[in-house]
Amino acid sequence: MTDNADANAWEEAILADIRANNGSPTSGPLAGHPLLVLYSTGARSGERRRAILTYSRDGDAYVVAASAGGSPKDPSWLANVVANPAVTVELGSRTFDATATIVDDAEHDQLWERHVAALPWFADYPEKAGRAIPVVRLNLAGA
Numbered sequence: 516m517t518d519n520a521d522a523n524a525w526e527e528a529i530l531a532d533i534r535a536n537n538g539s540p541t542s543g544p545l546a547g548h549p550l551l552v553l554y555s556t557g558a559r560s561g562e563r564r565r566a567i568l569t570y571s572r573d574g575d576a577y578v579v580a581a582s583a584g585g586s587p588k589d590p591s592w593l594a595n596v597v598a599n600p601a602v603t604v605e606l607g608s609r610t611f612d613a614t615a616t617i618v619d620d621a622e623h624d625q626l627w628e629r630h631v632a633a634l635p636w637f638a639d640y641p642e643k644a645g646r647a648i649p650v651v652r653l654n655l656a657g658a
Contacts, residue, residue, distance in 0.1 A: 537607035585643035
């Protein structure tokens, strides 16, 4: 089995687990983490893309961080939502249309601090990445 096939099989297993357990997987390294699936339109390809992301909340909105696990490079989904902010969010068995907004400096620090409070392992990502981690608010349609 190739690395890509292994990654796809792992992703499909995570998706099945989070769909069956209201967005919180029950096994593996992400067990118990709050996860959503972000569907975006590829910035260059125009094709539908998906990313499995941890999230925190800000009122009715979902907040995700473009950390790429502390990588020095932004994740590809960030370029997608910058180019095409209309996205779909899947949480457990529910699916919502949303608008992705990269928060500005004034709001970034406040949302980042709340995100880290909810998901403490994110605290080291800026230093590990050597970059500021963009924070994205997903505002659900009609909210």
